[in-house]
Amino acid sequence: MYNLLRFFIRYHLFILFVALEAFCFFLIYRNGKYQKAAYISVANGISGKVYDVYKGGADYFYLRRYSDSLVEENAYLRSQLLESKFDNRVDSGMVSDTSKRFVQTYTYITARVIRNSVNRSTNLIYLDKGRRHGITPQMGVIAPNGIVGQVIDATDDYAAVMSVLSKDFKVSARFKKNEYFGNLHWNGLSSTTAILEEIPKHVPVKEGDTVVTSGYSQMFPRNIMIGVVKKIKSHPDKTFLDVTVALSTDFGNISYVYVAKNLRKQELQQLDSLTKTTNND
Amino acid sequence: MINQIPVNLLRFILLLLAQVLVLSNMNFSSFVNPYVFPLFILLLPFETPRWLLMIIGLFAGLTLDIFLGSTGMHAAACLAVGYLRPFLISVITPKGTEFEISPNIHSQGVAWFVFYTGITMLFYLTFYFLLEAATFFNFFLLLVKIVFSTLMSVAFMLIFLFLFSARKKRRFV
Numbered sequence: 343m344y345n346l347l348r349f350f351i352r353y354h355l356f357i358l359f360v361a362l363e364a365f366c367f368f369l370i371y372r373n374g375k376y377q378k379a380a381y382i383s384v385a386n387g388i389s390g391k392v393y394d395v396y397k398g399g400a401d402y403f404y405l406r407r408y409s410d411s412l413v414e415e416n417a418y419l420r421s422q423l424l425e426s427k428f429d430n431r432v433d434s435g436m437v438s439d440t441s442k443r444f445v446q447t448y449t450y451i452t453a454r455v456i457r458n459s460v461n462r463s464t465n466l467i468y469l470d471k472g473r474r475h476g477i478t479p480q481m482g483v484i485a486p487n488g489i490v491g492q493v494i495d496a497t498d499d500y501a502a503v504m505s506v507l508s509k510d511f512k513v514s515a516r517f518k519k520n521e522y523f524g525n526l527h528w529n530g531l532s533s534t535t536a537i538l539e540e541i542p543k544h545v546p547v548k549e550g551d552t553v554v555t556s557g558y559s560q561m562f563p564r565n566i567m568i569g570v571v572k573k574i575k576s577h578p579d580k581t582f583l584d585v586t587v588a589l590s591t592d593f594g595n596i597s598y599v600y601v602a603k604n605l606r607k608q609e610l611q612q613l614d615s616l617t618k619t620t621n622n623d
Numbered sequence: 624m625i626n627q628i629p630v631n632l633l634r635f636i637l638l639l640l641a642q643v644l645v646l647s648n649m650n651f652s653s654f655v656n657p658y659v660f661p662l663f664i665l666l667l668p669f670e671t672p673r674w675l676l677m678i679i680g681l682f683a684g685l686t687l688d689i690f691l692g693s694t695g696m697h698a699a700a701c702l703a704v705g706y707l708r709p710f711l712i713s714v715i716t717p718k719g720t721e722f723e724i725s726p727n728i729h730s731q732g733v734a735w736f737v738f739y740t741g742i743t744m745l746f747y748l749t750f751y752f753l754l755e756a757a758t759f760f761n762f763f764l765l766l767v768k769i770v771f772s773t774l775m776s777v778a779f780m781l782i783f784l785f786l787f788s789a790r791k792k793r794r795f796v
Contacts, residue, residue: 359706369695389690463755466692
C-alpha cells in the first residue's frame with residue numbers, strides 16, 4: 343500500500359498528463375466519422391459570432407469582386423430563361439400542358455461564407471445561415487462555378503459545411519458527354535484537384551472532359567459542374583482508371599454560396615425504406 | 624507576480640486573434656500551415672508549476688479548437704507542450720543563467736528562442752498533423768508539411784516577439 347502511494351506521489355504529474363491527454367483523445371474520437379459535428383453545435387455559437395463580425399468588416403474590401411461575380415451569374419441565368427430560348431419543336435401543333443410539365447425539385451438558400459480553409463485534412467466552411475433559415479444537415483452546397491460541399495451541422499444561425507476538400511467527403515459524379523459515373527473524393531494533396539474513382543477502363547475519357555454531378559445522391563441536382571478531367575492514369579493491375587479532376591470551384595475564394603434544398607427528398611426516402619422492408623421479407 | 628496575469632491574458636487574446644483571424648485565414652498552401660498560438664504557453668512565467676502549465680495548455684488548446692473546429696486536437700498538442708516545457712527549458716539553457724520572471728527575447732537572446740520555439744513547434748506540429756492525418760496517411764506529405772510549417776511558425780513567432788516584447792530597462796548597480 344505504501345509503495346503504491348509512493349508511486350502515485352512520485353509520478354503524479356505524469357499521471358495527470360496521461361489523464362488529460364486521455365480526455366483530449368476522448369473528445370477527438372467521440373463522434374467517429376464526423377468528429378466535429380456535435381462539438382461544433384456549441385462552438386459555432388461563440389466562434390460564429392467572432393467570424394461574422396470580422397467578415398463583416400473584411401467584406402467591404404471585396405465588394406467590387408462580389409458584385410462582378412453576381413452580375414456575371416445573373417447574365418448566365420438570364421440566358422437560361424425560357425424567354426431567351428427559341429422553341430425548336432417541329433410538331434408545334436401538339437398541345438402539351440406546360441403548367442404540369444415541370445415540378446420544382448430544388449430550391450436554393452443563399453448564404454455568406456464567414457470562415458473557410460483549404461489546408462487541413464477536413465476543411466470546414468461556416469455559413470451565416472442556419473436552421474432558422476431552413477438549412478439542415480446533408481444538404482448540398484454549390485457556388486456559382488461548381489459544387490462546394492455538404493452541410494454537416496447547423497445551429498440556429500450558423501451552419502458548418504464539409505467542403506469537397508475533406509477526407510470524408512464523397513459525391514457521385516459522371517461525365518457530361520456519356521452516362522458513366524463514379525465516386526469523387528479528395529486525396530489531400532492539392533486544393534485544386536480531386537480523384538474520380540470506379541470508372542471502368544473501357545470508358546472513352548480524355549483530358550478536358552467535363553465532370554458533373556450525377557444527381558443520384560439527392561444532395562445535388564443533376565448536371566452541376568464539378569470540374570474537368572486533368573489527368574488519366576491506367577494501371578495494368580487495376581480494373582478501374584485513376585482520373586484526376588481539376589475542380590472548377592476556387593476553394594480559396596468563395597464568398598457566397600447556394601444551399602440546395604431537395605423538396606422531394608422525403609418521398610425518395612420513403613421509397614428507400616419501402617424497398618428495404620420488401621427486400622428483408 | 625500578480626501583474627503577470629493581465630499581461631498573459633492580453634497575450635492570450637492577441638495570439639488567439641492573430642492565429643484565428645490572420646494566420647489560419649491566409650491559406651498559404653497545403654504544405655504551409657503555421658501556428659503562433661503555442662507561443663502563449665512558451666511565454667508563461669518560468670516558475671509556473673508543471674500541473675498549472677498542463678491545465679492552462681489544455682484550456683488554451685480547447686479555445687483554439689473551438690475557433691478552428693478541430694475538436695481536441697490542438698488541446699492534446701498544447702497540453703503536451705505544457706508538460707514538456709520545463710524539461711525543454713532545462714535542456715537548452717546553459718547552467719548558471721540568470722532568469723527573469725518569464726522568457727524574454729531581449730534577455731534570453733534570439734538563438735535561444737529559435738531553439739526553444741523550433742523544437743517546440745517541431746514537436747507540436749508532428750503531434751497535431753499525425754492526429755489530423757488519421758486516414759490519409761502520406762508520409763512524404765506529412766514530412767514536408769511539418770518542416771515547412773515549423774519554419775514558418777518560428778518566423779512568425781519571432782516577428783511577434785520582436786513586436787510585443789518589452790525591453791527591460793537596465794538597472795545601474
